[in-house]
Amino acid sequence: MAVHTCPRCELRFERENEVADHLVSDHGADPDALRSRLRHDPPAEGKSAGGNPPAG
Numbered sequence: 795m796a797v798h799t800c801p802r803c804e805l806r807f808e809r810e811n812e813v814a815d816h817l818v819s820d821h822g823a824d825p826d827a828l829r830s831r832l833r834h835d836p837p838a839e840g841k842s843a844g845g846n847p848p849a850g
């Protein structure tokens with residue numbers, strides 16, 4: 795059974811959302827920062843803008 799442990803203390807929760815809520819409520823963490831951290835896939839960034847100069 796997967797359990798989510800609080801990174802700040804040794805409390806355990808069944809859902810990640812509960813951990814985030816606990817962090818914000820008991821540890822005063824930023825909910826926005828937690829949400830992005832709880833995400834599995836990182837934000838796809840770093841797309842090189844195509845801009846080839848005309849060969850001439």
Ligand SMILES: [Zn+2]
Nearest residue numbers: 800802803805
């Ligand atoms: Zn905690």
